[in-house]
Amino acid sequence: MVDGRLFGASVRRIEDPRILTGHSEYLDDIGGASLHVAVVRSPLAHARLTGIDVSRASESRGVVAVVTASDLGSANGPFPHPSWFPANDTIQAAANPELQPEHIRLLASDVVRYAGEAIAAVVATDPYLAADAASEVGLELDPLPVLASPDEALQPDAPIINEGWTSNIAAHFVIAAADPDGAFQSADHVVRGVFFVARQTGTPIEPRGAYAAPERVGGGLTMWSSTQIPHWLRDALVVSLGLPPDKIRVVAPDVGGGFGIKSMIYPEELLVAALALRLDGPVKWLETRSEHFLSAVHSRDQRHDIELALRSDGVILGLRDRFVVDTGASNVEALIVPYNTAAHLQGPYRVPNVYIECTCVVTNKSPLSSYRGAGRPEAVFAMDRILDRAAKEIGLDPAEIRRRNLLAVQDMPYDAGIFYRDGNRLVIDGGDPRGCLERALEEAGYEGWRGRQQTLRDEGRYVGIGISCYIEGTGIGPYEVAEARIDPSGRVVVSVAFPSQGQGHETTLAQICADQLGVRLEDVRVRQGDTALIAYGGGTIASRTAVLVGNAVADASTRLKEQVLKVASDRLETAPEDLEIVDGEVRVKGIPSKRLTLAEASAAVLPGGGSPRLAGPGLEQRGAFEPSRVTFASGVHVAIAEVDVGTGEVGLLRYVVVHDCGRVINPVIVEGQIAGGVAQGIGGALLEELVYNEDAQLITGSFMDYLIPRAPDVPDLVIVHMETPSTLNPLGIKGVGEGGAISPPAAVIGAIEDALAPFEVSVSRCPMPPNQVAGLLPESPFPVWIGAQPA
Numbered sequence: 001m002v003d004g005r006l007f008g009a010s011v012r013r014i015e016d017p018r019i020l021t022g023h024s025e026y027l028d029d030i031g032g033a034s035l036h037v038a039v040v041r042s043p044l045a046h047a048r049l050t051g052i053d054v055s056r057a058s059e060s061r062g063v064v065a066v067v068t069a070s071d072l073g074s075a076n077g078p079f080p081h082p083s084w085f086p087a088n089d090t091i092q093a094a095a096n097p098e099l100q101p102e103h104i105r106l107l108a109s110d111v112v113r114y115a116g117e118a119i120a121a122v123v124a125t126d127p128y129l130a131a132d133a134a135s136e137v138g139l140e141l142d143p144l145p146v147l148a149s150p151d152e153a154l155q156p157d158a159p160i161i162n163e164g165w166t167s168n169i170a171a172h173f174v175i176a177a178a179d180p181d182g183a184f185q186s187a188d189h190v191v192r193g194v195f196f197v198a199r200q201t202g203t204p205i206e207p208r209g210a211y212a213a214p215e216r217v218g219g220g221l222t223m224w225s226s227t228q229i230p231h232w233l234r235d236a237l238v239v240s241l242g243l244p245p246d247k248i249r250v251v252a253p254d255v256g257g258g259f260g261i262k263s264m265i266y267p268e269e270l271l272v273a274a275l276a277l278r279l280d281g282p283v284k285w286l287e288t289r290s291e292h293f294l295s296a297v298h299s300r301d302q303r304h305d306i307e308l309a310l311r312s313d314g315v316i317l318g319l320r321d322r323f324v325v326d327t328g329a330s331n332v333e334a335l336i337v338p339y340n341t342a343a344h345l346q347g348p349y350r351v352p353n354v355y356i357e358c359t360c361v362v363t364n365k366s367p368l369s370s371y372r373g374a375g376r377p378e379a380v381f382a383m384d385r386i387l388d389r390a391a392k393e394i395g396l397d398p399a400e401i402r403r404r405n406l407l408a409v410q411d412m413p414y415d416a417g418i419f420y421r422d423g424n425r426l427v428i429d430g431g432d433p434r435g436c437l438e439r440a441l442e443e444a445g446y447e448g449w450r451g452r453q454q455t456l457r458d459e460g461r462y463v464g465i466g467i468s469c470y471i472e473g474t475g476i477g478p479y480e481v482a483e484a485r486i487d488p489s490g491r492v493v494v495s496v497a498f499p500s501q502g503q504g505h506e507t508t509l510a511q512i513c514a515d516q517l518g519v520r521l522e523d524v525r526v527r528q529g530d531t532a533l534i535a536y537g538g539g540t541i542a543s544r545t546a547v548l549v550g551n552a553v554a555d556a557s558t559r560l561k562e563q564v565l566k567v568a569s570d571r572l573e574t575a576p577e578d579l580e581i582v583d584g585e586v587r588v589k590g591i592p593s594k595r596l597t598l599a600e601a602s603a604a605v606l607p608g609g610g611s612p613r614l615a616g617p618g619l620e621q622r623g624a625f626e627p628s629r630v631t632f633a634s635g636v637h638v639a640i641a642e643v644d645v646g647t648g649e650v651g652l653l654r655y656v657v658v659h660d661c662g663r664v665i666n667p668v669i670v671e672g673q674i675a676g677g678v679a680q681g682i683g684g685a686l687l688e689e690l691v692y693n694e695d696a697q698l699i700t701g702s703f704m705d706y707l708i709p710r711a712p713d714v715p716d717l718v719i720v721h722m723e724t725p726s727t728l729n730p731l732g733i734k735g736v737g738e739g740g741a742i743s744p745p746a747a748v749i750g751a752i753e754d755a756l757a758p759f760e761v762s763v764s765r766c767p768m769p770p771n772q773v774a775g776l777l778p779e780s781p782f783p784v785w786i787g788a789q790p791a
Helices: 015-022 070-075 089-095 127-134 180-188 230-241 268-278 290-293 336-344 376-394 399-402 433-444 446-458 507-519 545-572 598-605 669-684 746-755 768-773
Strands: 035-041 047-053 065-068 117-123 138-143 169-177 187-198 209-216 221-225 247-252 283-286 299-310 316-330 354-362 416-417 423-430 462-474 478-486 490-498 526-529 579-582 585-590 591-597 621-626 630-645 650-660 717-721
Touching: 015 526, 015 545, 035 127, 035 268, 035 290, 047 117, 065 127, 065 268, 070 268, 089 169, 089 416, 117 127, 117 268, 169 336, 169 416, 180 299, 180 316, 180 354, 180 507, 187 376, 187 669, 209 268, 221 230, 221 268, 230 247, 230 268, 230 433, 268 283, 299 336, 316 336, 316 376, 316 462, 316 768, 336 354, 336 376, 336 416, 336 462, 376 399, 376 746, 399 433, 399 462, 433 446, 433 462, 433 630, 433 650, 433 717, 446 462, 462 585, 462 746, 478 507, 478 526, 478 545, 490 507, 490 545, 507 526, 507 545, 545 591, 545 598, 585 598, 591 598, 650 669, 650 746, 669 717, 669 746
Parallel strands: 035 283, 221 247, 316 354, 490 526, 650 717
Antiparallel strands: 035 117, 047 138, 065 117, 169 354, 187 299, 209 221, 209 283, 299 316, 416 423, 462 630, 478 490, 478 621, 579 585, 585 591, 630 650
16 A cells, blocks of 8 residues: 555646646647548448549649548558457346447448448648548439438438448347336336437547558558557557557547547548558548537437336436447447446436346437436436436435435445446445435535425525435556666656556656655656557556556556665665665665665666666666456436526536545546536536437537536535545546546536426436527427437
8 A cells, every 4th residue: 555645635737847848749739740531421320332533632732642441451441340349148147239330440441321431541741731532523423312310220221321231230139137017016116218319429529540650671550640549559450451569559649629529430530541551651541520419429319218117215226228239330338338327327326127128229320329427317317307207206305315225334335236338347436425415415515405495486596406425436447567677766656557648647657656665756657658668558547557557657667666675675784674765765774874875776786787686778667457346436426407497508516526536646637537527417407419410410519519617607616525445446437537427417408497397297218408498498499309319
């Protein structure tokens, strides 16, 4: 365990001076002398590609090449789409998943399946010349029937979107525990609702991009990509390029946001690499914002038909949910998102009997996969909405029905009766959800707001309160490694596989290392996101960095400390147990004048340094951490919202988050993660929706139409840390990367419905922009739904 000198302290971020002074290096800063790619994309959602005329584009100024699928030949694929969902025997037996295979093709060769799918690539000496030439490529497209919704795609006579499939069902599975049918038969109350979470996407300040440079000697290739998964991208390039792993290096430089949408393999990345080898020179592609809306993955887009069986006192007896996911044209990451939804649906509640059925359906929309929360916000939205309906039917306060069903500290560890996606039992290892609820209600002034509601309504103010409780499985395996070494100057260099997209890895990992070694924070340098540093690594996904990499860094640092003390004991002629490291010096306990600097210790083990026992490469150690299973973070959000019944505008008066992510490494960084997640969740509750028309054309494909929260839309947050150390890793850490984004849609929508209780309206979907809120009210001129809606 660390001694807490830096662990738990709100130290300033190490990376901030570099970023704030413009010395960070993003993808667009790399590779000045390169060719540039513009991608020609399909304007139709579903069509047969019968011809491509590249003659005018090829003759355009600055154009080096115009490439189609036929030009690439076997390099175009299809390649098996990597799936990070473990197809282990436990999951197969428990859920019996039916899963259609997915493949990557760099460019469409016969049929396009969504508007925005890549058809050709123009390579030119300048990005603007490439874009101009791309507009000159002529496409011959014969329109095919368009499926713009799962309901259309599931019709018996619907055309099959993917060749070789027998239906448009991409995946199907069932999770069950105990006796759900018996629970519903014996229930005093059965409450049912249909709830919809609309299609959304992440909008990082830096869109996607890739830069590939072939090596003139050796035949290798280096790729820089704004990716969250450099090692998985390298493995995909090994398959697509036919090169051995040691010939491919992938680097993730500074990345301007990821949020999950950069956590999968994209055809454009493989295309850039193939073009670099084909043209024998460096090639760069930078996504435009309009391309991002069309071609980066979308997320959410789930419809839940959910029921609760309850006793007369509001205690839950059973849960049934049948939900449908619109995966778009490609189910990119297989069951990760839908299984996350199913696994988190019970939340932090006692639910003794469970039946969950999921159907994933392909349509002619852009592919769907992970975005911050990755299926968890949808689960929490469905559960909180049905709990609010149950409270109304039974006559309980929304806080009270949760209080009667929430797990408490004495219930831990709690076996939820199903399996997590890593194949282990879903066991909530610790925490105090009921205690989090009570603290959140106290911080929100819940009773005071409840007592004032009617008075406010009499004054013409409609104020409501929404509550949402969540769990989050964090730190999924299989494992991660880290290396720590002391360089000749005495500074510590830590190398890890994960890249950062703004989370503060350089600071938090340095805090862990510095505490373990007894050095100053400024004497630790963290290197990350480069496959040349660490041979294997996963990705910055699933709230796993702190848990896996943090513990791997602690392990490497502990081993390095033991090595340093062994070297110092030889030089200082003192037993290792009588030594300590303070501010980068090894000292004899009680005799601080008898000391050895880390630079001197490093020199001692270098060739010729004079240490007979430890002569070798230097002071360097590798550490690793492999979790036995995931560790669960948890929390409660309370939103106080006021609705203007004339305009439908929603203002957030107060927002409280009480969360438990185990031991907190750096409170300020954790609060930043939560605040950013809450802002994105507020967008999902009130603003953000990717709306398609009946021709599967995206009609909200810019920031003019796809609105994200501005600073005035996010209230000052009250954030409370409740620390229940995890017992599943030495540092006691739980992840926190997605917790802030999981509960806001449920909490805010709950507050809207509560505010409008006098009008007896039900809110069954998110987001709810002003026109849709106003459309719920009597004699409103606004339409209720402008996009997809519950059945």
